[in-house]
Amino acid sequence: MSEPLISLRHLSKFFSVERSVFGRTTSVLKAVDDLSLDIFPGETFGLVGESGCGKTTVGKMLVSLHTPSAGEIWYDGCDLAKLSTKARRVYHRDIQLIFQDPYASLNPRMTVGDIIAEPVRVNKLLPANKIDDRVGYLLNAVGLPANSRNRFAHEFSGGQRQRVGIARALAMEPKLIVCDEPVSALDVSIQAQVLNLLSDLCGEFGLTYLFIAHGLNVVKHVSDRVGVMYLGRLVEVAPKRELYNNPLHPYTKALLSAIPVTNPAHRKERILLEGDVGSPIDPAPGCRFSSRCYAKGSCASCACDTVMPELVEVSPGHFVSCYLFDGDGRSQQPPG
Ligand code: SF4
Numbered sequence: 595m596s597e598p599l600i601s602l603r604h605l606s607k608f609f610s611v612e613r614s615v616f617g618r619t620t621s622v623l624k625a626v627d628d629l630s631l632d633i634f635p636g637e638t639f640g641l642v643g644e645s646g647c648g649k650t651t652v653g654k655m656l657v658s659l660h661t662p663s664a665g666e667i668w669y670d671g672c673d674l675a676k677l678s679t680k681a682r683r684v685y686h687r688d689i690q691l692i693f694q695d696p697y698a699s700l701n702p703r704m705t706v707g708d709i710i711a712e713p714v715r716v717n718k719l720l721p722a723n724k725i726d727d728r729v730g731y732l733l734n735a736v737g738l739p740a741n742s743r744n745r746f747a748h749e750f751s752g753g754q755r756q757r758v759g760i761a762r763a764l765a766m767e768p769k770l771i772v773c774d775e776p777v778s779a780l781d782v783s784i785q786a787q788v789l790n791l792l793s794d795l796c797g798e799f800g801l802t803y804l805f806i807a808h809g810l811n812v813v814k815h816v817s818d819r820v821g822v823m824y825l826g827r828l829v830e831v832a833p834k835r836e837l838y839n840n841p842l843h844p845y846t847k848a849l850l851s852a853i854p855v856t857n858p859a860h861r862k863e864r865i866l867l868e869g870d871v872g873s874p875i876d877p878a879p880g881c882r883f884s885s886r887c888y889a890k891g892s893c894a895s896c897a898c899d900t901v902m903p904e905l906v907e908v909s910p911g912h913f914v915s916c917y918l919f920d921g922d923g924r925s926q927q928p929p930g
Contacts, residue, residue, distance in 0.1 A: 596634055597671060599670060599769065600667070600770060602631045602667055603668065604629070604665040604666070605629045605631075605652070605665035606629070606662065606665050607660055608663040609622070609623040609625060610622060611875055623874050624877060625648045625651040625826055627826040627877075628664075629648075629826075629828055631828065633804060634802070637818040639803065640806075640812075640813030641804060642806075642810050642849070648823055649806045649823050652806075653772040655667065657690070657772055659691075687767070688769040689769070691771070692759050693759060696752060696758065696779065700747040710733070710761050711729050729765075732765055735795065736791060742758075752781065753788060760776075769802060775808065776805075777807075778807070805817060809849070809852075810838070811854075818833065824883050825871075826882070827915065829905075829914070830843040830913065831913040837912075843914050844865075844883065844916065847865055848865040850862075852865075871885070879899075880897065881915075882902070889918060896918065903917050
């Protein structure tokens, strides 16, 4: 396999929480806790988890909207924290973000043409007389008519606005795009169109995606590998086919069981999680999923409540953080 384009090494992001009346920081919210991950050139890595699990925070650290509290981000073999100002500028050009809400992310006072042209102009990517052609090319690439350039964001539907957001990201000629739940604000009928567009653009522009979503059904169609997060930790990472056919972590199994199935022959029993969702504020030691885990009692010797399980490789490319699976690929007792 080629060298990773992005390597996250023990990445953490903690937020201070003021709880006392004197404004003293008494607690720490661990949004992302010791996350390590490689993303390879040309792949689409799906990052999945419920709201508040820290997946968007990972994306924001990648595009430098958040500074990591600990850990490293390596880009193309270089530590981001040690890049020169000039190299950092190139990094910020190479890594772009597509936002969840296409309406809020577009300036209502600018025409679509200006929105797409602005990053090209500011970063001096093209001579002034070539920018119009580039805008036309990008509008065509995302399936919008050329005359869209003179219109404003409010004149478009949600799906068309997201296409404008995609064109704006492409304008910087990025290598990696962080897609932060790009279809969750869209009608179901439009979601498939935008997902197909992103897949097509991936090949056409040689892109790499970090695709963030809260459901495994969305990333199934676009991802090469999938990572599942729970309360700031990665709990399972595997190639797409392996994860959907052979999920190991109890939380991944519960997420998969929640996907609606149209064919009754393929319908599986729904795993309903009980218990309270743990808090990312001063989390208890032990497995973050332990308060809701239906498989916890099946291994008497497991330290579920006291020590956090490591993410270990149980088969080639398949990593899981659960005491029920050891590092040799053997299940002590399969859950579910
Ligand atoms: Fe459940 Fe224990 Fe595995 Fe955590 S480590 S998922 S609590 S069995």
